[in-house]
Each structure stands twice: as C-alpha cells, then as structure tokens.
Amino acid sequence: MSIVGIELRRSAAVGAALLAFAVGTVALYADTGRWAGGWIPMALTLREYTLLLWPLALAAGAWQGRREHRAKVGELFVTTPRSRAGRMRPVLIAMAATIVLAHLLVNVAAGVWIAGTAHYFPLAGFTVITVVGTLSLVAAAWLGLGLGRLWPALVTAPALGVAGVLVIFYGAIMKPRWAGAALSPVFGSGGFFRYQTIDSRVSAALAITMTGLAVTGLLLLVAGRPGLRAAAVLPVVVAAGLAFTIVPRDEATLLGPSDQRARELVCTDDAPKVCVTRIDQNVLPALTPLARQGLAALAKVPGGPTAVHEENYEFGRWDEIPRDNSVVTVSVGIDDHGGLANPDSVVHGVVSGLGVVYQEDCERDGAVERAAAYYLMGRRPVSDVGVVPGVIEESPEITTEAVKLWERLQALPSSEALTRVAAVRQALVDCKSPVGLL
Amino acid sequence: MRAVSEAETATTIHPWAVQAEALQVKAGRHLAVDGLDLALGTGVHGLLGPNGAGKTTLMRALATVLKPAGGQLTLLGQPVDGRADLRSVRRALGYLPQHFGFYPRFTVREFVSYMAWLKEMPKAAIPAATQRAIDRVGLAAKADARLKTLSGGMLRRAGIAQAIVNDPQVLLLDEPTVGLDPEQRLDFRELLRDIGTDACVLVSTHLVEDVAAACTEVVLVNEGRLVWQGTPTQLTAQGDASHAGDSAAERGYSAILRRSRAEAAR
Amino acid sequence: MIYIQLYLRSRRVPLALAVAAGAAVVLWTLWLTLSTESRVATSMVVLTVGLLVSAVSTTLAAPDENLDRTASRRWPWWRAAHLLAAVAVVMLIPLATLMTGAQFGPATLLLRDVAGLFGLTALAATVVGAARSWFVPLGWAVIAALFPQPGLWGALATWPSQPHGNRPAAVVAAAFAVAGLVTYALAGPARREPAE
Numbered sequence: 004m005s006i007v008g009i010e011l012r013r014s015a016a017v018g019a020a021l022l023a024f025a026v027g028t029v030a031l032y033a034d035t036g037r038w039a040g041g042w043i044p045m046a047l048t049l050r051e052y053t054l055l056l057w058p059l060a061l062a063a064g065a066w067q068g069r070r071e072h073r074a075k076v077g078e079l080f081v082t083t084p085r086s087r088a089g090r091m092r093p094v095l096i097a098m099a100a101t102i103v104l105a106h107l108l109v110n111v112a113a114g115v116w117i118a119g120t121a122h123y124f125p126l127a128g129f130t131v132i133t134v135v136g137t138l139s140l141v142a143a144a145w146l147g148l149g150l151g152r153l154w155p156a157l158v159t160a161p162a163l164g165v166a167g168v169l170v171i172f173y174g175a176i177m178k179p180r181w182a183g184a185a186l187s188p189v190f191g192s193g194g195f196f197r198y199q200t201i202d203s204r205v206s207a208a209l210a211i212t213m214t215g216l217a218v219t220g221l222l223l224l225v226a227g228r229p230g231l232r233a234a235a236v237l238p239v240v241v242a243a244g245l246a247f248t249i250v251p252r253d254e255a256t257l258l259g260p261s262d263q264r265a266r267e268l269v270c271t272d273d274a275p276k277v278c279v280t281r282i283d284q285n286v287l288p289a290l291t292p293l294a295r296q297g298l299a300a301l302a303k304v305p306g307g308p309t310a311v312h313e314e315n316y317e318f319g320r321w322d323e324i325p326r327d328n329s330v331v332t333v334s335v336g337i338d339d340h341g342g343l344a345n346p347d348s349v350v351h352g353v354v355s356g357l358g359v360v361y362q363e364d365c366e367r368d369g370a371v372e373r374a375a376a377y378y379l380m381g382r383r384p385v386s387d388v389g390v391v392p393g394v395i396e397e398s399p400e401i402t403t404e405a406v407k408l409w410e411r412l413q414a415l416p417s418s419e420a421l422t423r424v425a426a427v428r429q430a431l432v433d434c435k436s437p438v439g440l441l
Numbered sequence: 442m443r444a445v446s447e448a449e450t451a452t453t454i455h456p457w458a459v460q461a462e463a464l465q466v467k468a469g470r471h472l473a474v475d476g477l478d479l480a481l482g483t484g485v486h487g488l489l490g491p492n493g494a495g496k497t498t499l500m501r502a503l504a505t506v507l508k509p510a511g512g513q514l515t516l517l518g519q520p521v522d523g524r525a526d527l528r529s530v531r532r533a534l535g536y537l538p539q540h541f542g543f544y545p546r547f548t549v550r551e552f553v554s555y556m557a558w559l560k561e562m563p564k565a566a567i568p569a570a571t572q573r574a575i576d577r578v579g580l581a582a583k584a585d586a587r588l589k590t591l592s593g594g595m596l597r598r599a600g601i602a603q604a605i606v607n608d609p610q611v612l613l614l615d616e617p618t619v620g621l622d623p624e625q626r627l628d629f630r631e632l633l634r635d636i637g638t639d640a641c642v643l644v645s646t647h648l649v650e651d652v653a654a655a656c657t658e659v660v661l662v663n664e665g666r667l668v669w670q671g672t673p674t675q676l677t678a679q680g681d682a683s684h685a686g687d688s689a690a691e692r693g694y695s696a697i698l699r700r701s702r703a704e705a706a707r
Numbered sequence: 708m709i710y711i712q713l714y715l716r717s718r719r720v721p722l723a724l725a726v727a728a729g730a731a732v733v734l735w736t737l738w739l740t741l742s743t744e745s746r747v748a749t750s751m752v753v754l755t756v757g758l759l760v761s762a763v764s765t766t767l768a769a770p771d772e773n774l775d776r777t778a779s780r781r782w783p784w785w786r787a788a789h790l791l792a793a794v795a796v797v798m799l800i801p802l803a804t805l806m807t808g809a810q811f812g813p814a815t816l817l818l819r820d821v822a823g824l825f826g827l828t829a830l831a832a833t834v835v836g837a838a839r840s841w842f843v844p845l846g847w848a849v850i851a852a853l854f855p856q857p858g859l860w861g862a863l864a865t866w867p868s869q870p871h872g873n874r875p876a877a878v879v880a881a882a883f884a885v886a887g888l889v890t891y892a893l894a895g896p897a898r899r900e901p902a903e
Contacts, residue, residue, distance in 0.1 A: 074542050078501070085560070
C-alpha cells in the first residue's frame with residue numbers, strides 16, 4: 004500500500020480533480036462554437052475557464068492543507084523521524100498528479116469534438132499553452148496547500164477561492180498590460196481571430212511566475228521555522244521580477260499575436276482560386292463551390308475579381324490590408340461542429356460589395372449595391388437580416404429602394420442592365436458615388 | 442517480522458533506554474517537570490501520579506515533542522536537546538498521546554501503515570508490520586474500517602497499534618486504557634508484558650490496578666519530581682489499612698503520596 | 708444576555724464576523740483605490756456576497772451538534788432566528804458601503820443574493836454539514852459572477868449576477884431562501900461534524 008495511493012484515496016485531490024474536470028468540460032461544451040475552429044482556439048477558451056479552475060485548485064489546496072491542524076495529529080507526527088518535507092511529498096504529488104490529469108482529460112474531452120475537423124494541429128503552440136495552463140493549476144493547488152497550513156481556518160478555503168478569482172481576473176485586465184500577461188494565467192484568452200495565439204515569451208513569463216508561486220506554496224507547506232516561512236515569499240517575487248524582464252511590452256504582441264502558419268492562406272490548386280487561412284483549411288472543400296458561384300456571378304461584368312480569399316488581418320496592422328480589386332475578401336464562419344457556418348451566406352458575401360474593397364472616405368450606397376448584386380445573383384433583393392450572419396436589424400428602406408432599382412434593371416435588356424451594373428462597380432473602384440447609376 | 446539492521450542491534454550497549462537527570466520541562470510557561478531524575482531500562486514501567494503531577498509533560502518530553510528546558514535527557518544513549526538530530530531515536534520510538542489525533546477518513550490499516558512510513562520503516566516491511574500491529578491489538582476485524590466509524594475503545598487500540606508498529610525500543614503510552622472494556626484491558630496487559638520483554642515501555646495511567654498487574658516497575662511522580670520508584674510488590678508493601686484505597690496497590694499509592702506531601706510541607 | 712453571548716461564542720460568531728468584515732473592508736478599499744467608478748461592478752458585488760456568506764456559514768453548526776440536540780431548547784426557532792440574523796448582519800456590511808465612494812449595491816440585489824445564497828448554504832449544511840456548506844453556493848456565485856447568461860434559462864442558471872430587477876432570478880433566490888430556512892430550521896445541520 005503506497006503512501007501516495009493512500010493520499011489519492013483519502014485526500015481532497017481526487018474530488019477536486021473530478022470537480023475541475025466537470026467544470027472545465029461543461030464550460031467548454033456549453034458553447035462549442037467558441038473553440039470548434041481549431042486546437043489553439045480550444046486551448047485559449049480553456050485558458051479563459053482557468054478563471055474557474057485556478058481558484059478551485061487554490062481552494063482545494065487550502066482545504067487539504069488544513070488537514071493536520073483539523074485532525075490534531077501534530078503532536079503524534081512530530082515524534083516521527085520523517086521530515087515535514089518528506090511527510091508532505093505524497094500529498095503534493097497527489098494534488099499535482101490529479102489536477103494535471105484532470106486538465107489533460109478536459110483537453111481530451113474537448114479534443115474529441117474537434118479531432119475530425121481541426122486538421123491544422125500546431126503541436127508546439129498548443130502544447131506550450133496547455134502545459135503552462137496545467138502548471139498554473141499545480142501552482143494554485145500547491146500555494147493553497149501552503150496557505151491552508153499557514154492559516155488553518157475553515158474560512159481560508161472560500162476566502163482564497165474568491166481572492167483567486169479576483170486576482171487572476173483583474174490581473175488579466177490590469178494596466179500595464181505586460182504585467183498582467185506575466186502574472187495572470189487567463190491573460191490573452193479572449194481572441195479576435197481564430198489564428199490568434201499566445202506569444203511564446205508571454206507563456207515563458209507566465210511559466211516562470213507560476214513556478215515561483217508553486218515554490219512559494221511548497222516552502223510555506225514544509226517550512227518549520229517562521230523565518231523560513233517569511234522567506235517563502237521570495238521565490239514568487241523573484242520569479243515575477245524575472246518574468247517582467249522577458250515579457251514583451253508592445254500592445255500588438257500582447258493583445259493579438261498571430262500564429263503565422265495558421266494565418267497563411269491555403270488555396271485550391273485550380274482557378275478560380277479560393278483561399279482560406281490554414282486553420283480553416285478543412286472548410287475549403289465546402290467553401291470552394293459557393294465562392295466560385297459568387298465569382299461566376301461577378302464575372303458577368305468585365306474586370307471582375309478572379310479569386311476569393313478569407314480575410315486574415317493582423318491585429319494592429321489594419322492599414323496593411325491590400326487593396327486588390329481582383330480578389331474578394333470574405334470572412335469565414337465556423338459552426339459548433341468545426342464545419343463551415345452559414346454556407347447560405349457565402350455567395351451573398353462574395354457578391355454583395357461587387358468585389359470592391361471597402362475604403363474609407365469613399366461613398367457607398369447600400370440600396371444601389373444590393374440591387375446590383377442581387378441582379379447578378381438573379382434573385383430579388385431581400386433584407387440582410389437572416390442572410391448576413393450577425394445582422395439583427397436594418398432600416399427597411401434599403402430593401403424597398405433596392406427592390407425598386409432591381410425591378411427597373413429587370414425591365415431592361417440584359418446587356419443594358421449589365422452595363423449599368425458595370426458602371427456601378429467602376430464608380431466604386433474609382434471611389435465615386437454610385438447613386439443614380441442604375 | 443522485519444529484518445534487524447546493524448544500527449538497531451548496536452543500540453543495546455547503553456545501560457538505560459531512558460535516562461533523565463535534573464530534567465526540567467515547561468508546559469507553557471509553567472515548569473511542569475522540575476528537577477526529575479529517572480532511569481528506565483527494559484520492562485514495563487507504570488507512571489503514576491495525581492492530576493497535574495507533570496505526567497503528560499514528562500511523556501511529551503520523552504516523546505521528543507517538547508524540548509527539555511534544563512537538565513539532561515538521554516534516550517537510547519543519545520542526548521536529547523535542541524540541537525541533536527533526533528531521527529535515529531525517533532525511528533525506535535512509539536508514542537500514543539493523551540489526545541490521539543488521527544485522520545478520520547483513513548482506515549485503520551491505512552493510518553497504521555502511514556505512521557509506519559512516517560517512522561521511516563523500510564517500505565517492504567510496512568504491510569506485514571501493519572498487519573501484525575493490528576492483530577496484536579485485536580483490531581483485525583476492523584482493519585479496513587475508517588477511523589471515524591470506530592468506537593472510543595477501538596480508536597484507542599488503533600492508537601496503540603500505530604505506536605507499536607515499528608517494534609519500538611521505547612514505547613510511551615499516555616493513558617492507553619481509557620475507553621477499553623475490562624476484557625480488552627486484560628488483553629492489553631498481556632500485550633504490554635509481551636512488548637516489555639525486550640523494550641522499554643512507559644505507561645501513564647490513573648488506574649493503579651493496571652500498573653500493579655502489568656508493570657515490572659512503578660514510577661510515581663508528583664509536582665514534577667520523581668517521588669518513588671520500585672516494583673509493584675514494593676508498592677503494595679508501602680500501605681496499610683489506614684490508607685485510602687480498595688486494594689493493596691491503591692493503599693500503597695496513597696501512602697507514598699501522603700508521605701511525599703508531608704515532606705514537601707515541612 | 709450573557710447566554711446569548713455564550714451561544715454566539717459557541718458558534719464562533721465573533722471570528723466569522725471579524726473575517727467577513729475584514730474581507731469586506733479589503734475589497735472595499737481595493738475598489739476605492741483602484742477604480743474610478745463609484746458603483747462597484749456587479750460581478751465584484753456577487754463575489755463579495757458569496758465570500759461573506761461563506762465566512763458566516765461556519766456558524767451554522769455547533770462544535771458538537773449531537774450535544775446541542777440533547778438540550779431542551781426549541782432548536783427550530785433558534786436555528787431560524789440564527790439564519791435570519793445572519794442574513795441581516797451580512798446584508799448590513801455591504802449596505803454600509805452605499806454611503807461611501809465604493810458602493811456595493813444596489814440594495815435589492817444584495818437582498819436577493821444574500822437571502823438566496825444563505826438559503827442554499829443552509830440547505831447544503833443540512834446535507835453535508837456546516838464545514839462543507841459553502842462549496843455549492845460559493846461555486847455557483849463565482850460561476851454566475853464571471854459568466855452571467857442572458858435569457859430565461861440563463862437567468863435561472865446564473866441568478867446571483869442578474870440585474871436587480873430580474874424576476875426569474877428573484878424567484879430562484881426566494882425559493883432557495885425559503886427552502887433553506889425551513890429545511891435548516893427543522894432538520895438542523897448534518898451530524899457528522901465533530902470527527903471532521
């Protein structure tokens with residue numbers, strides 16, 4: 004009968020790990036759409052739920068750390084030759100092993116959901132984020148053990164739980180941002196893009212802080228003399244200082260770092276080219292015919308675009324968006340199962356702007372463009388509500404006006420109508436008002 | 442049974458398992474043991490004395506819980522003071538505190554083997570030693586029951602089992618018979634005699650009967666000092682019908698106490 | 708009066724109140740110094756209430772519950788009074804901040820959350836004992852505070868962090884409050900406390 008085995012059976016470790024597994028899995032599956040797009044999105048979403056798991060591990064540690072005090076075994080145990088550190092080793096191992104396993108199993112449980120669709124698996128990036136997340140949970144559990152021993156009161160565990168939530172929540176949104184990045188295990192979890200990731204230097208800084216925190220917890224747990232216990236604060240201070248020196252300071256790296264390989268476009272071999280970011284490569288087969296259908300509609304007017312690309316902007320580099328009117332840039336949605344979301348909106352998405360890139364300071368007109376686009380698609384214009392994902396209301400006049408213009412186009416011979424549509428497109432390219440051209 | 446290492450056989454050269462000279466031990470700020478001289482060898486020693494005599498404080502000092510405030514204390518030939526490395530002494534020590542703390546969720550077997558591990562027994566020897574200790578206290582039927590489900594007497598026996606699991610050379614039992622029924626007390630005396638053949642056992646108790654029946658020697662303390670030391674036969678010879686008590690041993694106990702109090706008052 | 712005092716001490720009420728007040732002061736000071744808003748964010752208010760309720764939950768059982776029950780006091784009334792007094796006292800702490808620069812409010816939200824979470828705590832205490840009674844209410848409060856959900860089901864699931872006028876959330880809280888009060892008053896805390 005090994006002692007670690009006894010601790011596994013009789014300590015709070017397994018209960019806490021089961022709870023962590025349940026909380027993590029339920030939280031993830033409550034909204035699979037947030038992370039079904041890929042492995043890094045999944046890791047980042049789970050990182051956000053560290054907001055729940057980290058305080059849970061901390062409180063569980065504190066609950067467990069109080070045990071010797073609660074059971075009043077101190078007098079008996081000091082008469083044994085084994086040192087405090089030796090005595091605590093099995094429970095440290097048990098707490099760490101179960102929380103690591105729980106975190107791993109949450110990843111497995113979520114991974115099953117996306118394994119079939121998420122073809123792009125950035126092993127290094129995913130592993131680093133996940134391992135640092137696991138490390139942060141171990142640090143929380145060990146710190147809890149140490150603090151639970153230091154303040155062996157019943158209220159310590161709930162108080163630490165709430166304190167843990169506040170510290171990592173406000174740590175993640177604190178200014179300066181780089182300090183939050185180095186301190187909070189949930190920092191950077193709210194992404195702007197699916198190809199967003201965590202900068203490796205941020206991960207390294209966080210790993211250092213969390214290791215320091217774990218060592219602090221360890222010292223608090225095993226230290227005998229009060230002096231040594233006071234010194235236990237040193238590891239986390241030193242670690243945080245070290246982390247601050249290596250954490251990047253520029254906003255773009257902190258707020259929206261991209262996984263460049265995930266962001267790269269992957270294209271069809273044959274023309275007309277349809278390209279998506281590598282992280283979305285699994286939806287290319289579904290997207291391609293729809294995108295080409297849109298290109299075919301646009302091809303009815305001369306000089307139309309010849310390729311469709313998924314947008315792959317980078318945070319803080321909006322001004323670097325290429326202005327190439329031979330390429331239509333569309334946003335691609337991923338559904339709850341990792342497949343192409345809203346396939347019905349793809350053709351509309353390609354055609355709606357007549358393949359002309361939006362530019363600031365250029366006048367555009369919703370009704371005219373809608374009438375022209377729907378003419379090319381050969382359908383009667385309808386409201387964007389229910390067609391374009393995310394649009395929940397718009398002024399009905401746009402549709403009324405578009406239908407009026409569209410009916411006028413329908414009445415014309417097709418060559419004349421297409422000439423007018425081409426004029427609208429040319430006006431947009433030239434940055435002129437398209438009003439009155441239909 | 443476990444293998445006996447060289448270090449363990451080597452410790453038999455010291456004359457006394459427990460030796461105290463002018464020992465002082467504090468309980469809080471108060472000197473509960475004050476100038477106590479004591480030498481105990483192999484055998485079962487009964488520690489008697491009125492409430493507040495310093496019995497528990499003495500036991501705690503012998504168990505290395507409390508550091509001596511003054512004087513000399515030697516356990517198994519090794520001096521016990523603030524600086525000494527107590528590990529080798531502690532490996533050969535068994536202790537049942539007056540208030541026995543335990544993990545309620547552990548089973549008897551788990552707790553006893555956990556204690557064996559804390560006493561740094563070789564890992565391979567722990568399961569067998571645990572089973573033997575549980576058998577010896579008669580808890581085999583409850584070996585896999587959680588401690589929180591045990592009655593007071595069973596808990597006490599579980600406490601004794603953890604104390605003897607490492608075959609200690611110095612076994613300190615602070616009021617071990619509390620909660621035991623008469624039959625169990627008889628078994629317990631048998632166990633004490635058995636252990637006392639090759640180890641130093643010190644049993645603190647208020648039950649003069651237990652001492653008279655199971656001990657090879659009686660140690661009587663009062664107000665932190667050794668008052669009397671002798672065999673149970675000598676103890677019974679101390680009293681006569683004029684002293685309080687229902688048995689010869691109790692009368693002897695009362696007689697010695699009365700005499701020592703009279704001396705102290707002078 | 709002295710017997711009330713002894714009763715309170717037997718439940719370690721002074722310690723619990725000191726911890727609760729201390730924690731509230733810390734959170735209040737943090738908000739006062741670190742935020743420019745005078746109204747404290749709802750999530751923070753919910754977390755604070757959860758913590759206060761957890762701190763006071765330790766008073767819901769005697770050190771030896773079995774011993775207490777052998778006494779001839781009319782325990783159901785005592786327990787009900789204890790719970791109601793606890794709700795009132797825990798209410799008072801954040802209410803006091805409404806006159807300061809960091810307001811933990813509004814009062815209706817406080818009432819809903821304190822009563823609801825205390826009801827849940829009391830309910831849990833009858834099942835798992837006072838020592839573990841904070842697990843569920845605090846866990847629920849934390850999840851609700853961090854991830855409040857919209858819609859009817861969302862309001863039911865994350866009732867502690869809904870806006871103060873939300874009717875479904877108020878209904879859930881009232882149900883927990885009443886169920887907790889009745890169950891705890893009649894059944895009392897679970898009886899395996901002393902060993903743990």
